[in-house]
Amino acid sequence: MNVAVNRTPAEAAYIGAGALVASDRKRREAYEQFIAKGLPHRRMEDWRWTDLRQIINTAFPPALAPSAPVMDKNLIAQSPFYSIVRARLVLVDGLFMPGLSTLPASGEVEIASISDMMPPWLSGVLGTGSGHADDPILSMNTAFMAGGVGIRIAAAATVETPIEIVSIVTKGEPRTLAGRVVLVVEDGASAAIIETHLGAPGAYVNSSVTEAFVGANARLDRLKVQLDGEQAIHLANCHVQLKEGAILRDCTVTQGGATTRQQGFITFAGSHADAKIAGAYLLRGKQHCDTRLVVDHRVPNCISREVFKCIIDEAARGIFQGKVIVQRDAQKTDGKQSSHGLLLSPTAEFDAKPELEIYADDVVCGHGATAGDLDEDLVFYLRTRGIPLREARALLVSAFAAEAFEDIAHDQIRDRLEQLSREWLQRRIEQ
Amino acid sequence: MLKIENLHASVVGRDILNGVDLEVRPGEVHAIMGPNGSGKSTLAYVLAGREGYDVTEGAVTYNGENLLELEPDERAARGLFLAFQYPIEIPGVVTVQFLKVALNAQRKARGESELSTPDFMRLVRDRANKLRIDPEMLKRPVNVGFSGGEKKRAEILQMAVLEPALCVLDETDSGLDIDALRVVADGVNALRSPKRAMIVITHYQRLLEYIVPDRVHVLSKGRIVKSGDKSLALELEEKGYANFERDAA
Numbered sequence: 234m235n236v237a238v239n240r241t242p243a244e245a246a247y248i249g250a251g252a253l254v255a256s257d258r259k260r261r262e263a264y265e266q267f268i269a270k271g272l273p274h275r276r277m278e279d280w281r282w283t284d285l286r287q288i289i290n291t292a293f294p295p296a297l298a299p300s301a302p303v304m305d306k307n308l309i310a311q312s313p314f315y316s317i318v319r320a321r322l323v324l325v326d327g328l329f330m331p332g333l334s335t336l337p338a339s340g341e342v343e344i345a346s347i348s349d350m351m352p353p354w355l356s357g358v359l360g361t362g363s364g365h366a367d368d369p370i371l372s373m374n375t376a377f378m379a380g381g382v383g384i385r386i387a388a389a390a391t392v393e394t395p396i397e398i399v400s401i402v403t404k405g406e407p408r409t410l411a412g413r414v415v416l417v418v419e420d421g422a423s424a425a426i427i428e429t430h431l432g433a434p435g436a437y438v439n440s441s442v443t444e445a446f447v448g449a450n451a452r453l454d455r456l457k458v459q460l461d462g463e464q465a466i467h468l469a470n471c472h473v474q475l476k477e478g479a480i481l482r483d484c485t486v487t488q489g490g491a492t493t494r495q496q497g498f499i500t501f502a503g504s505h506a507d508a509k510i511a512g513a514y515l516l517r518g519k520q521h522c523d524t525r526l527v528v529d530h531r532v533p534n535c536i537s538r539e540v541f542k543c544i545i546d547e548a549a550r551g552i553f554q555g556k557v558i559v560q561r562d563a564q565k566t567d568g569k570q571s572s573h574g575l576l577l578s579p580t581a582e583f584d585a586k587p588e589l590e591i592y593a594d595d596v597v598c599g600h601g602a603t604a605g606d607l608d609e610d611l612v613f614y615l616r617t618r619g620i621p622l623r624e625a626r627a628l629l630v631s632a633f634a635a636e637a638f639e640d641i642a643h644d645q646i647r648d649r650l651e652q653l654s655r656e657w658l659q660r661r662i663e664q
Numbered sequence: 665m666l667k668i669e670n671l672h673a674s675v676v677g678r679d680i681l682n683g684v685d686l687e688v689r690p691g692e693v694h695a696i697m698g699p700n701g702s703g704k705s706t707l708a709y710v711l712a713g714r715e716g717y718d719v720t721e722g723a724v725t726y727n728g729e730n731l732l733e734l735e736p737d738e739r740a741a742r743g744l745f746l747a748f749q750y751p752i753e754i755p756g757v758v759t760v761q762f763l764k765v766a767l768n769a770q771r772k773a774r775g776e777s778e779l780s781t782p783d784f785m786r787l788v789r790d791r792a793n794k795l796r797i798d799p800e801m802l803k804r805p806v807n808v809g810f811s812g813g814e815k816k817r818a819e820i821l822q823m824a825v826l827e828p829a830l831c832v833l834d835e836t837d838s839g840l841d842i843d844a845l846r847v848v849a850d851g852v853n854a855l856r857s858p859k860r861a862m863i864v865i866t867h868y869q870r871l872l873e874y875i876v877p878d879r880v881h882v883l884s885k886g887r888i889v890k891s892g893d894k895s896l897a898l899e900l901e902e903k904g905y906a907n908f909e910r911d912a913a
Contacts, residue, residue: 609715614752617712618762618822619740619770628765632756632805 327379362444381413405435477503743829849874
């Protein structure tokens with residue numbers, strides 16, 4: 234392999250980890266794929282706003298087997314859902330820690346660690362969730378995965394209580410920590426999964442990949458809340474496959490980290506499936522969050538909705554790239570996308586790139602993007618009712634974010650997210 | 665209660681009000697009538713404190729205080745309420761929550777204790793009942809997807825919950841059919857009290873058949889050109905505004 238051309242110190246560190254992956258064929262293939270392309274950079278169309286070659290500008294060597302990480306248990310309590318959720322799986326530096334976890338009581342839920350001794354339901358699907366094997370975040374994660382967890386919801390089971398997966402990075406050291414989550418929701422089953430990311434204040438790379446398999450007439454409610462450390466680089470993929478009649482309600486909330494690149498690949502593999510992908514950004518300082526969604530309608534009669542509400546303050550930057558593909562056979566597709574930036578400062582920036590690729594002729598597809606400041610007419614209206622300026626603005630900002638939380642079925646979790654956005658705003662006001 | 669003296673105001677550099685004089689006492693209902701462009705809405709916005717409506721001359725005193733120095737929310741806490749001609753939609757803010765935040769913000773500003781959720785809910789349900797408002801509407805975001813009539817009724821509901829001392833109704837009749845108009849007028853009439861004053865701004869005499877004013881003023885080219893009792897409204901209906909505009913010139 235030719236590794237001589239213009240490698241950055243960060244890329245050199247990844248290349249140098251080759252010995253760690255040599256013994257495993259899948260890792261080795263992913264590693265080769267990853268280093269052949271190197272870190273994605275701005276001359277690649279999908280990465281034009283997020284040049285990882287510039288952003289990851291020093292070595293973050295991968296930590297494949299962080300031997301028995303020590304962790305303060307109180308860190309787990311930093312999860313916004315700590316007092317609400319009764320089933321919690323803890324990943325520390327990418328490794329699943331059953332000892333720190335509270336396993337779901339239901340016999341219809343199976344939990345397994347991603348390791349050499351996986352049960353067949355997990356080993357059989359691990360790594361098969363994506364049709365995008367050459368995606369750099371995916372190949373990096375596959376090559377350097379420390380571990381992770383698989384959850385299987387048995388066919389026809391309805392799991393009422395949400396299951397939280399808390400991923401914690403213990404030390405803000407220049408390392409790359411890669412964890413994997415596999416969600417198998419069998420036919421007719423339903424479950425709510427929360428992925429919460431927490432981390433130490435120093436710089437690190439958090440590489441996170443989720444593969445979700447949603448069976449026929451099954452339902453997955455997935456919420457990801459990113460509260461990584463303030464200097465963290467968060468690189469996350471979510472690959473979802475939906476079978477016939479499946480329902481996906483996905484919401485990602487980005488508040489932590491210095492740089493976030495998150496990607497969602499939603500594939501309609503069975504007709505009459507229905508997906509809603511929502512997102513909220515709460516960004517300030519020099520934070521940067523770039524979401525790329527690829528919604529692939531391969532079969533007829535499916536519905537997709539994307540709603541992103543991005544609140545951007547100070548010199549932060551939010552990016553939304555949403556692609557909807559309607560394949561030739563995907564007649565009667567109903568796909569709509571909207572992204573909205575609320576800019577709270579003149580130096581805040583929001584970029585939106587909607588893309589529709591339609592090969593079928595009988596479809597309803599649309600997209601809309603807006604960016605702007607708070608509507609002063611609304612502020613005035615609230616003030617004429619006696620609500621002071623600061624409170625009026627706060628109320629409108631959290632109302633703006635709330636649309637992204639609309640489809641969260643669990644009231645307490647939705648309330649908690651609304652509280653999260655109010656608290657975020659409160660910190661701005663106190664400054 | 666309210667004293668407007670020689671009020672001049674401009675909007676983006678254009679003079680709209682050219683010396684308005686008006687005095688309103690507790691318990692009185694004043695109607696301000698005038699053609700389009702006479703400055704009716706500008707007067708309402710100046711009273712409510714909207715940005716961009718600059719007072720260039722004159723004074724407005726409210727219960728002995730200089731109203732023009734107060735922020736819009738301070739005016740509201742002191743009992744001023746503006747019912748908008750075009751009530752604004754607020755996506756993401758549920759009506760009942762909005763009313764609670766508004767009422768408690770006003771109570772707080774007045775040094776009163778905040779209302780508990782059960783007490784507040786009782787109050788809102790009672791007021792909604794009286795205005796024949798479906799309680800389901802309270803669960804929807806403020807004015808979002810409301811019909812024209814529902815929006816106006818929601819404004820009156822806000823008024824009934826906030827219990828202001830001085831209500832300014834800016835063309836509350838616009839866009840209402842006769843049934844909706846009656847419901848809104850009944851709501852307004854139910855709020856009439858010896859302590860509460862109202863300024864009803866309207867283009868047409870029709871509303872004044874239902875909300876009978878004590879005084880009627882004709883606003884033309886930014887000035888009150890004629891004042892009288894309720895019969896003035898009928899005279900206007902008959903003769904039109906043209907005569908008065910000539911008087912103003």
